[in-house]
Amino acid sequence: MDLTPYVDNLRQELAVAANAGGDEARALAERLTAPLESAARLTLLNALSAAMGEVTRELAPGSVDVRLRGLDPEFVVTQPSVPEPFQEARAPLAGPAAPVPSPPPADADDGAMARINFRLPAHLKSRAESAATAEGLSVNAWLVRAVSLALDGKERPGPSARGTDSGGRGFTGWVR
Known part of the structure; x- marks a missing residue:
């Protein structure tokens, strides 16, 4: 979204008021x-x-985030996940059952993201923020890595190329 027309309009209104x-x-x-x-x-x-923020509260569990790209904001809409329709299990008529595909490995990154609300005591939050800052990560990235380490017992691969500028620096966080 280009904010320039709105800023220019404000500039013109100030000039008109100043003329008086x-x-x-x-x-x-x-x-x-x-x-x-x-x-x-x-x-x-x-x-x-x-x-x-108000739109997100109305869309829950979906969300709308505002991200800053250069001087202009960008809106990112996350639709709520649609549950698969319920299908009743049926007994096979005859013959061997079709093989069930195995789930993808836990460290596979298919790009899908899920949002959760996570509440923790204030003293743990401040410790997590300090640890993330010390490692040059956002709190979210630090928590994702911590959960991955706790579940898999090993560290996930390095950061993805998403959300980086041409210099390779990542941008994370919220705009208020």
């Missing part, structure tokens, strides 16, 4: 428009983030 105050007010408004642009963008991002 005379030459000094007009000169002051011209000097203030450049520094106010970043504040206006941040305020718009805060409003969008709050709006998407």
Whole structure:
């Protein structure tokens, strides 16, 4: 979503208001428009983030996240997973049963993501945040790795290429 038209509209409204105050007010408004642009963008991002929080509450278990790409926000909609329809088990009529495919290995990354709400005591949260920061990870990435280690007894492969810029640095977190 391009915020530039909204910021430009705010700049024009400030100029119109300044015209009513005379030459000094007009000169002051011209000097203030450049520094106010970043504040206006941040305020718009805060409003969008709050709006998407309300939308997410209505869509639960689906969600809408606001991600910042350069100067412009991007909306990411996560649909709730659709449960498979119930099928009654039937006895085979004759012959051997078809082989049941084995589940994928636990360390396979098929790209599918699931969202959970996780509550933990404040003292554990602060310790997890400290550990994640010390390793240069987001809390989410650190928790995914910790769960993987606990379940598999080994570390998952390194970070995926998703969410990185051309310099190879990853971007994670929430925008408010």
